[in-house]
Amino acid sequence: MSYSKPEFKSSYGNFINGKFVAPLGGEYFENRSPVDNSIIAKYPRSQKEDVELALDAANAAKESWGNTSAAERAALLNKVADIIEANLEEFAMVETCDNGKPIRETLNADVPLSVDHWRYFAACIRAEEGTATELDANTLSMNIKEPLGVVGQIIPWNFPLLMLSWKLPPALATGNCVVLKPAEQTPASATLLMEKIANVFPPGVVNVVHGFGPEAGKPLASSSRVDKVAFTGETTTGQLIMQYASKNLNPVTMELGGKSPNIFFNSVMDADDEFLDKAIEGAVLFAFNQGEVCTCPSRLLVQEDIYDAFMERVVARTKAIVQDNPYDVNTQVGAQASNDQFEKIQSYFKIGKEEGAKVLCGGEANKLNGEFANGFYIKPTILEGHNKMRVFQEEIFGPVVCVTKFKDEAEAIEIANDTLYGLGAGVWTRDAHQLYQIPRAIKAGRVWVNCYHTYPAHAPFGGYKKSGFGRENHVMMMDYYRQNKNMLISYDKNKLGFF
């Protein structure tokens, strides 16, 4: 099958209370495809009033939805999974168009992983129960998990459908109603999803409001009518959301990015076998999703004895990356999501070079031919330097990796942990001792060992340090959307004796 830009209507609405509605103020914004900078469609430029409408609907539905049985809720989540799966190619093309990532990824990663997340949480909720304990002969302590009520969710643009599928299922499975704001760069797949699942949930249970951060995101995050906010994005916005939550005394969960180290020890090159091949791919995974991943393995740490030989292979593998038409199934790296990302990455090339980083490959924009000439393409880039350079410390969010060498285990750990963030890390070794002890010493919430960039459901995901808190993709996420009701019941007929 050959893939191309899908057809879109000229404009779309917000999904509130079970139907699509126009923004109250009548304003729309234009959404463009970074593949070729062409127009996709117009989406609602919602304001506070639209958010309030969604909150009205969610608050009105929360009592009933919260009392729906686990079996019913699970069935609906499974229905959503089935619908996404049945329309896999359509979702994949829309996602490629809106985000710029290659169809090879949307078909094989984004959409299938999304399907699985809905199924995972449908399964979790069926297998759960609370607890009951006899504290003494007359006293029973019972713990019931209750939903919070209405949850506000603000998601990023790097994996639009997948990020939505990480956020919605645990909130809905636990009996909450949701108002979700997709990123304004990528409103298309959330909209397609709501079109396809419009009749699945009772009205008000899932609401999708489009708009800009300051105009729609802020009112949602700061509303006293949400009981919790979940956010994935950057640190300053995360701080602001925590501030607003403090006024409302609301819980929050945050995932704020990282500068993940990918560490390769000498033993990796002990043999020229499939594992070495896998390790080289592991190093080149910085280019996956155009580097627009919070856990991009953007720092490459290579033990000095193997540095030259390993880097020769890594550079060759990077230069062989196919960067072309994102709708072509052979394309491995596509376009960055927007012009400002494109500019930001190039400004990092400039400061990196000035700080003395050596460009081993790439280091510039990539001008494609024909219809893609106006797209935002950056060549996969390897910069060689040291860990105090700004390019080693800041999220560039492009297909860029910074490589440095280390002497021994102690230095590897020191460099790995010398960062404000702690989201992901990779450790590659054939040594049985290092396999456990190195990951154990790295201050990150996800350490991939002899692999990278896998996000299976049931492996909890989240950050240390400035990368945020809360763990997604796992049953433990459900507790972040709930409150514990403890019933302390006495069967003792006698009074306490106080009064």
Added chain:
Amino acid sequence: MQRIAITKQAAEVLRQLKEKYGELIFHQSGGCCDGSAPMLLEKDGMYLDESDMLLGVVENIPFYMNQDQFEYWKHTHLTIDVTEGRGASFSLEIPLGLRFFIKSRLLTSEEEIFFNKSKQ
């Protein structure tokens, strides 16, 4: 001598937004997505304390950065620029279809002495 500067285009956008919103600040964000870029926010919108370093003032707007982050930035000079884009944070220029970003260079040796060797 200042640690920060601003391009003419960015200053023009700033003036427009000052008129609309009143007193503003810049806060440099780290992290993913819209991170590694400055956020333009209403002055009283963000809680600031001694962990936020004031790098300088441009167009009467103070520019802050968290002190941990500043440790890695202090050898560089920052220029605020603006480009067409679609950010997703709460930065105030986003509805205009624009996005501020930072262009950096190393401090000159003169600037290095002035800023980093003298007492803060």
